[in-house]
Amino acid sequence: MHSFKYKSGRLKCESVDLAALAEEHGTPLYVYSSETIISHYRRLDKALSDLDRRICFAVKANSNLGVLHLLAREGAGFDIVSGGELYRVLKAGGKANTCTFAGVCKTEEEMVQALNAGIYSFNIESEPELDRLNAVARRLKLKAPVAVRVNPDVEADTHKYISTGKSENKFGIPLSRAEEFYARASKMPGIHLRGVQMHIGSQITKPTPFSKAIRKMLPFVTALRRDFGIESFSVGGGIGIVYEQAIESGAANWWKSSHSGCMTLEDYASVIVPSLTQTGLKILFEPGRLIVGNAGVLISRVHYIKEAESKTFVIVDAGMNDLIRPALYESHHDIVPVIKRNGAKFQKVDVVGPVCESGDFFAQNRLLPTLRQGDLVAILSAGAYGAAMGSNYNSRTLPAEILVDGQHAHLVRKRQSFADLIRGEYVPKLKK
Ligand code: LLP
DSSP: OTTEEEETTEEEETTEEHHHHHHHHOSSEEEEEHHHHHHHHHHHHHHTTTSOEEEEEEGGGOOOHHHHHHHHHHTOEEEEOSHHHHHHHHHTTOOGGGEEEOOSOOOHHHHHHHHHHTOSEEEEOSHHHHHHHHHHHHHTTOOEEEEEEEEOOOOOOSOGGGBOOSTTSSSSEEHHHHHHHHHHHHTOTTEEEEEEEOOOBSSBOSSHHHHHHHHHHHHHHHHHHHHHOOOEEEOOOOBOOOOTTTTTTOGGGTTTOOTTSOOOHHHHHHHHHHHHHHTTSEEEEOOSHHHHGGGEEEEEEEEEEEEOSSOEEEEESOOTTTOOHHHHHOOOOOEEESBOOTTOOEEEEEEEOSSSSTTOEEEEEEEEEOOOTTOEEEEOSOSSSSGGGOOOGGGOOOOEEEEEETTEEEEEEOOOOHHHHHTTOOOOOOOO
């Protein structure tokens, strides 16, 4: 989190003071660093520079228009999973012909939308989906560009909810059936076989699962190029990031030092690039978390300190509806004071939100500098799967989002109002 640093005890994002931002925009508040986003994108691109490549940012990680616009300007492509994400990408200035469309349940409407927009490829996950796409494309008198998602059946060594490359996951076609799948698809008049795709999971911190999966896929990928003239191989996303001590340990430099047990970007590139070069194909990457995870924080204010019998609860105004990762995956996010207090003692606390669920916590039994009512805290590494997974649960309005750019703070999402909350709902005129 190299763009988030303390200066004279105050946490800054680039040159912007986070406490001042919280005063101006209220809390909870998401703040992103454009410098970090751009530098992660460029570093990945550089590490892969021996390849004919395209980095397609996984929009699901952070779909804010400001973030997408920044990446579109860098020349990124986009990995989308819904018509809504395609709509966002185009609104943000992204190009349809750089988009790959993933997901197991594309609707006819989404297929029509994406075909008309001219996306780069549909990542197909099942036979009935292929049949539907063929029919839709024929009706439109178009050929749908397709990459089949092949499941290499490797262990990603990550949380079970975000592991996708095993045979028991719902994703992709088994490698053993993939040849037959391509043969069938090649005879379909509405289908143009453009590539092949895999994605084995998310938050993968070791290079081995990637290299294993690629090694398993290579003979097949080579045969596809020969037999069907495919032009690209997408190796998915999943590159893990450092979540612990992201500020204090200088984890900003994680790609240089693997102090944290997380592979460096060079480790990742060095195990995959040589074999991928041999394919002679364009290689697509679909990183989400790597690009934005450590580029965002969630600022929240402490409202109450509740001394319970066996615990101290620090009750903050952000909830699981704003950042659901701890509740859903028991994932760790560092929490730091926005303004450091000199000589603060440490205290073991639970940091919890206002939502009426016991799962609404950000930290449990965590040793933190003593916090007081009114203090601001920053929940770190919240740029990926934070706001994007936000909801209105408990009728809580979605927070504002800020994109910092040097000394400028751009409001890239306005805090929702109560009117926003009920937009599109109706009070019925009941008959009796
Ligand atoms: N490509 C495909 C096909 C995917 O399913 C995903 C993520 C990505 C790329 C991007 O993966 P990344 O580079 O961000 O690891 N909500 C969870 C993560 C879910 C990931 C779903 N798929 C979390 O907060 O950890």
